[in-house]
Amino acid sequence: MKEGRNTAGALGLVLGHPFDTVKLLGFFKGMSFPLVSIAVVNSVLFGVYSNVLLALTAMSHQERRTQLPSYTHVFIAGCTGGVIQTFFLAPFDLIKVRLQNQTEPRVQPGGPQPRYRGPVHCAATIFREEGPRGLFRGAWALMLRDTPTLGLYFVTYEGFCHQNTPHGQNPSSATVLVAGGFAGIASWVAATPLDVIKSRMQMDGLRRREYQGVLDCVVSSFRQEGLRVFFRGLTINSARGFPVNAVTFLSYEYLLHSWG
Numbered sequence: 001m002k003e004g005r006n007t008a009g010a011l012g013l014v015l016g017h018p019f020d021t022v023k024l025l026g027f028f029k030g031m032s033f034p035l036v037s038i039a040v041v042n043s044v045l046f047g048v049y050s051n052v053l054l055a056l057t058a059m060s061h062q063e064r065r066t067q068l069p070s071y072t073h074v075f076i077a078g079c080t081g082g083v084i085q086t087f088f089l090a091p092f093d094l095i096k097v098r099l100q101n102q103t104e105p106r107v108q109p110g111g112p113q114p115r116y117r118g119p120v121h122c123a124a125t126i127f128r129e130e131g132p133r134g135l136f137r138g139a140w141a142l143m144l145r146d147t148p149t150l151g152l153y154f155v156t157y158e159g160f161c162h163q164n165t166p167h168g169q170n171p172s173s174a175t176v177l178v179a180g181g182f183a184g185i186a187s188w189v190a191a192t193p194l195d196v197i198k199s200r201m202q203m204d205g206l207r208r209r210e211y212q213g214v215l216d217c218v219v220s221s222f223r224q225e226g227l228r229v230f231f232r233g234l235t236i237n238s239a240r241g242f243p244v245n246a247v248t249f250l251s252y253e254y255l256l257h258s259w260g
Ligand SMILES: C[N+](C)(C)CCCC[C@H](N)C(=O)O
Pocket: 145, 146, 149, 150, 153, 184, 187, 188, 191, 241, 244, 245
């Protein structure tokens, strides 16, 4: 009896396995592009941030626990990280926005071919149709969005950690998670108006050019849609910002400690 059940269980598993695999692969399909992009961009951002802070304060990460760096230094280091990461983020972000805004996102047999068939094809097509500079379309708006808001991001993080950690100690994992989450929300709330503009600039140039530049895009979006346009996606950005940045900062702290 027991034997029979085990065999049945094993058989079920064997039969079910291909389905599970397909399901899993389907579930994570399309994840390699964001994964590569986030790995590159976050290493640049956090690398620049910690090195600039190191240069400004002449203190190691561990020493800074007992002697908090000034928020001005944290802000400057965050802004510098923001400027440098823009060069890396711009093409990745452009490709993401272009792919997300496709009207025929899927290739269907016999149906119309989508303009971009995937991230690599998208990059090659932009390069061909819009030139190498085309890959940096919207980069100014992106830099304007990210420079001050990444300063704010790190100030929020360090401030929250400092306030909730006994003097001289390392913040607990729970504190790091909440501080990272709040940093994500604060920076996304501040970044949302320029995020709307950035995405519009990135989509511009696909057919005819609609905007003359960032300012023109701000003015004409405001004229056509009112003040509300600058708050588009605010809720979703914040809701996503909390968990994403909680985990980001937890891994950052973990790596800092394991590398010594
Ligand atoms: C500055 N800005 C708010 C745009 C982003 C800040 C957090 C960056 C993080 N990789 C994320 O995707 O949430």
